[in-house]
Amino acid sequence: MYKPAKWKITAQEGNARCGTLQTRRSTIETPVFMPVGTQGTVKGLRFEWLETELDARIILGNTYHLWLRPGAEIIRTVGGLHKFNSWNRSILTDSGGFQVFSLTDLRKLKEDGVEFRSHIDGSLRFMSPEVSMEMQAALGSEIVMVLDECPPGNSDFETTRKSLEMTARWAARSKVKFNELQTTGMDTGFVAGAGNLSGQQALFGIVQGAGHLPLRRESLDKTVEIGFDGYAIGGLSVGEEKQVMYDVCEFLAPQMPADAPRYLMGVGTPEDLIEAIWRGVDMFDCVMPTRNGRTGTAFTSAGKINIRNARHATDSAPLDANCACSVCRRYSRAYLRHLYQTGEMLAAILLTHHNLAFYLDLMRRVRQAIRFGTFKEFRRGFHEQISQQTKAE
RNA sequence: GCAGAGGUGGUCGAGUGGUUAAUGGCACCGGGCUGUAAACCCGGCAGGCUAACGCCUUACAUAGGUUCAAAUCCUAUCCUCUGCA
Numbered sequence: 046m047y048k049p050a051k052w053k054i055t056a057q058e059g060n061a062r063c064g065t066l067q068t069r070r071s072t073i074e075t076p077v078f079m080p081v082g083t084q085g086t087v088k089g090l091r092f093e094w095l096e097t098e099l100d101a102r103i104i105l106g107n108t109y110h111l112w113l114r115p116g117a118e119i120i121r122t123v124g125g126l127h128k129f130n131s132w133n134r135s136i137l138t139d140s141g142g143f144q145v146f147s148l149t150d151l152r153k154l155k156e157d158g159v160e161f162r163s164h165i166d167g168s169l170r171f172m173s174p175e176v177s178m179e180m181q182a183a184l185g186s187e188i189v190m191v192l193d194e195c196p197p198g199n200s201d202f203e204t205t206r207k208s209l210e211m212t213a214r215w216a217a218r219s220k221v222k223f224n225e226l227q228t229t230g231m232d233t234g235f236v237a238g239a240g241n242l243s244g245q246q247a248l249f250g251i252v253q254g255a256g257h258l259p260l261r262r263e264s265l266d267k268t269v270e271i272g273f274d275g276y277a278i279g280g281l282s283v284g285e286e287k288q289v290m291y292d293v294c295e296f297l298a299p300q301m302p303a304d305a306p307r308y309l310m311g312v313g314t315p316e317d318l319i320e321a322i323w324r325g326v327d328m329f330d331c332v333m334p335t336r337n338g339r340t341g342t343a344f345t346s347a348g349k350i351n352i353r354n355a356r357h358a359t360d361s362a363p364l365d366a367n368c369a370c371s372v373c374r375r376y377s378r379a380y381l382r383h384l385y386q387t388g389e390m391l392a393a394i395l396l397t398h399h400n401l402a403f404y405l406d407l408m409r410r411v412r413q414a415i416r417f418g419t420f421k422e423f424r425r426g427f428h429e430q431i432s433q434q435t436k437a438e
Numbered sequence: 439g440c441a442g443a444g445g446u447g448g449u450c451g452a453g454u455g456g457u458u459a460a461u462g463g464c465a466c467c468g469g470g471c472u473g474u475a476a477a478c479c480c481g482g483c484a485g486g487c488u489a490a491c492g493c494c495u496u497a498c499a500u501a502g503g504u505u506c507a508a509a510u511c512c513u514a515u516c517c518u519c520u521g522c523a
Contacts, residue, residue: 083474105473143473151475164475195473251473282472290472311473332474339477340470355467385477386466393477 047243050187050274052306056416060299060325063415066275066306068187069236069244070127071102071134075306075327076411078318078404079137081335083107084114085130088335089390089397092132098371099398099405102134103187105330109141109172112180113165125185125233136234137330138186140177140219142251143311146195146283154194156211174215178222185234186246190277191219193251198285205255206263212253213267220271223248247274249308255280256289258296265300276301277308278326282317291320298325315344315407319427322411323420334400339393341385344403348431350378352396357382370402 049069056063066073080087080095082104087095095101106126123129126136145152145159153160158173177192192215196208226232227245236244250273254260268276278297281290294309298321301307308328309321318329334344341353345365350357352364363373364381372381372395384392414423 079473081474088474089477107474110474137473139473144475146473148475190473193473277473279473308473313472317472329473331472332476333472336474336476336478337471340479341477342471351469353468388477390477397477 047241048274049243049245049247051242052275052304054303056418058415058418058420059323061322061415061420062325062327063412064306064327066327067242068103068135068247069234069239069242070136070187073102073135074412076318076322076408076415077103077328078408079103079105079328079330080401080404081105081330081332082132082136083110083332085111085126087397087401089339089394090335090401092130094398095132095401096134099402101401101405103137104132104134106136106138106184106186107141107144108138108177108180108184108190109144109161111138111184112141112172112176113163113170117180117183120180121183121233125183127185127234135187136184137188137249138181138184138190139310140181140190140192141172142190142193142195142279145193146197156214158192174219175222178219178226179231182223182226182231182246183233185232187234188275189223189246189248191216191248191250191273193253193279195280195283196253196255198255198280198283198289200255202257202260205253205257205260209253209260209264209267212251213264213271216250216268216271220248220273249273249275249277251277251279251310252297252301253280254293256285256293258293261293261297262300265297269302273305275306275308275328277310277328279310281309282312282331287317290317291324294321294324294326301325315404316427316431318404318407319411319424322415323424334404335397338397338400341392341396342400343396344400346403346430352378352382352385352392354382364396364399365403368399368403368406370399370406372396372399372402 051067054062054064064075066075080101085106087104127133148164151162151164158171161170161172163170174192181189193212194208196205232246250268250271252264252268254264281293298307306327307325309326311331312321312329313331341351343350343352343364346367357378360378362378364378365373376395381392381395414420
């Protein structure tokens with residue numbers, strides 16, 4: 046029987062893994078960073094750049110946001126998200142679960158689903174595991190996420206336990222509905238004759254449990270029991286201490302099925318990625334490179350820089366002397382600062398471009414290190430750079 | 439020349455006798471951003487001293503004056519704008 050996605054580990058160093066995830070639309074080398082494209086666009090970047098220079102193989106889309114606008118009907122009419130936005134490589138769609146957390150003041154949580162007060166026009170909208178699956182089938186993404194509840198990172202034991210139990214029930218419902226949609230041809234992204242793949246969508250489960258390790262274990266068991274094509278760690282980088290995130294990854298990742306990709310949702314800083322990969326995580330997404338790019342922060346091999354700072358006013362150096370991206374090859378800090386200060390949209394575009402290039406290149410170098418068995422040294426070198434930078438400040 | 443209006447901190451602009459070192463906006467300086475309600479949000483912004491509560495100095499064109507108290511009232515001077523000659 047053909048599967049929707051094929052996962053293969055190609056190299057390992059300790060808990061860190063290097064692999065390939067083949068979907069019906071692209072082959073993704075892991076560890077991978079997936080640029081976030083909430084509304085069907087990676088803000089500020091043309092797909093041309095993502096395809097050629099950056100060579101991103103997969104990006105995100107968001108079910109909640111695309112569900113509100115343009116809506117399922119339009120998406121179905123135009124034949125799914127790939128046809129709509131012209132991105133022909135893989136897409137992973139988040140289920141709307143994060144909005145249960147981020148839009149907490151605009152929603153009511155019930156066993157059946159979530160009642161959202163639309164942040165756009167105030168209308169009442171009902172999202173359930175079934176609705177989320179339907180919307181994600183309409184979008185036709187390669188990887189579908191189950192609808193989960195993402196409780197705040199510092200939630201207490203009892204709250205977390207109740208939440209994770211409902212998430213588990215939602216996961217089971219998600220899978221039932223997902224299977225039904227796959228067999229009734231509701232997936233707009235279906236690829237007939239996709240080689241040794243089924244051409245269908247893959248479905249990932251999400252492990253919750255906040256900072257409580259026993260609950261993490263419990264959630265993992267429940268999720269694995271249902272059975273998914275990949276497993277995500279959710280509910281981190283949502284207000285808890287950074288060490289909690291590392292501890293949860295360290296505890297959880299090695300226990301997650303080795304024969305499926307592990308995805309740490311919503312993380313993070315370059316350092317976070319290194320630390321999570323070290324602990325056995327394969328996939329990441331985060332708004333940080335795109336949002337921070339828009340708001341004036343560039344990630345570089347020497348740490349973060351704020352392009353607004355006056356010290357860059359006449360600096361003819363690129364953002365990062367060690368970066369080979371087209372922005373660093375051509376534009377000076379002085380010019381980028383000028384663009385930012387004058388409110389020119391090109392500032393956001395160029396900083397976003399560089400930041401994503403930096404993130405994707407970092408992942409390339411990490412993969413290479415794992416293949417060569419030098420990731421341990423790579424990680425140490427990375428730490429030294431960061432502590433040097435902290436001292437310098 | 440005559441008539442009218444007006445000169446406030448980097449800038450625009452409130453304030454028209456008493457918590458005014460002076461509201462706001464902009465500019466400037468700095469910080470934040472982790473499955474995107476964010477091309478956004480927060481802080482600082484006369485000078486000096488202090489670890490800090492605070493304290494001191496200089497400030498609303500210039501120079502005088504009235505008053506317990508003046509950016510605010512009076513006088514003179516300088517300057518700007520508008521209209522008429």
